[in-house]
Amino acid sequence: MMNVQLTTAAILRHGARVHATARVRTLQPDGSVRTGTFAEVGRRSAQLAHALRACGVVGDERVATLMWNNQEHVEAYCAVPSMGAVLHTLNPRLTPEQLVYIANHADDRVVIVDGTLAPLLAAVLPQLAEVHTVVVTGGVDLAPLERDGLTVVGYDDFIGGHLETFEWPELDELSAAAMCYTSGTTGNPKGVAYSHRSTYLHSMAACAADGLSVTGDDAILAIVPMFHANAWGLVYAALMAGADLVMPERFLQAEPLVRLISSERPTIAGAVPTIWSDVLNHLDSNPGHDISSLGLVACGGSAVPLHLMKAFQEKYGVQIVQAWGMTETSPLAAIARPPAAVEGEEHWALRASQGRPVAGVELRLIDDDGNEVPHDGKSVGEIQVRGPWITGSYIGDEDAEKFDDGWLRTGDVGRIDERSFVTLTDRAKDVIKSGGEWISSVELELLLAGHPDVLEATVIGVPDEKWQERPLAVIVVRDGSEVTPSQLRDFLEGKVAKWWLPERWCFVPDVPKTSVGKFDKKLLRARHADGDLAVIDL
């Protein structure tokens, strides 16, 4: 067989030529949608690559993006790795301190920034010593960014006048294509580098029928930000399959999302559960919207409540499919698509699991003593994972603890059944240890989220003199609800072991979220330790 390297340039060439008429459709502030074909994306990516070369980007230097989901970001996804440089997607929701740390750690040289995020970049730029060029999209005033020794230029001016074809270099498929830092839900952000090969193989897995089953007849609504684990691979999958990309820009609230779904009729979408929960509430209180174009909604990043999946399916004809992964796993590792022959409650039980590993990904369970435990649906251990798109190291970090004999230790605890369906019971760092036994915060949360008066529920472990730790349930109730903690406790009764039932409750207006929309338990634990949560003791 020919030794052809699997690179992003190959994905780009395929998308721009074979699927030349597929489109990137980007939502505009006035509600309209601007479109560019994949052929145009190909031409503009070539121009961007020439412009980056001309401003001095060589070898595997890092080009960062600080952008929302739009066509220019797709062009950066195509041009930067394909020219041999490394794409580093920065997360604008991080704190300025985290941004400075990450951009310097990655040694970013150029930043492509969305005009609306220019003030955020301006605030940290003086501390980004290696950045020599800033490219700004959206035609905004460049003056606030300007300083000595720095080139600041508008995106269209930057790429304008350059050739619309680029001789993409022959790259080693094992070289780095992109890098991403974990969102730091449980600790400091760590950098992961994706190779060309891992990106290519992961995109194929995402497209596969047992993955997200993407075809040229699809339109993918990528709500998951392009800075969150590569937008879960949706961008390259679209280029491979010839699916349109529907991009919501920075308009990630339920109302514009529902309008976008109704008008652009995407068939596939991806976002974390908190987004879908907002969308559901919006749909329920504003009847009349048709979102039934969505055939498959990929949802993951944290556990997906069963009632959310059922409500979407039964009321709106939309199938939410749970997937599990991490920044470290590119991210697609497992997906919950039960065999068609499994029906009824068993079907739903499998849908509520984190799914089966996709081909290419292997899982094993390891107990506290380092022994492998059986996949019997009962034994619990830490999930370890390996495969061609699973990271084998962290950038500039000899964290050997995270690896075990060629496997990545995920920090996720759970069980695997005989059919290889995974159920996560917790993150190791969120697990509640009470009287020497584990209480699954995830299981309590999912049950509470199913109560009709509960809008959001999260459960954290708090210190307890007698039991070492006990669960504290932090609840957001629906407007007008008068539900009490003891009613919620009664609701849990019989569904979990008696000693799991929380006696500590706290009602809040909203649960704090991390930069990628997960419940921020680290912050909640800190607030509790500082005495900032009004706890009701039953």
Ligand code: ADP
């Ligand atoms: P961070 O670790 O900072 O949150 P990631 O977005 O990479 O950054 O998070 C990966 C983690 O998210 C996984 O290790 C797991 O704990 C959690 N996760 C992802 N998908 C699911 C899911 N379907 N159900 C439960 N937890 C999930």
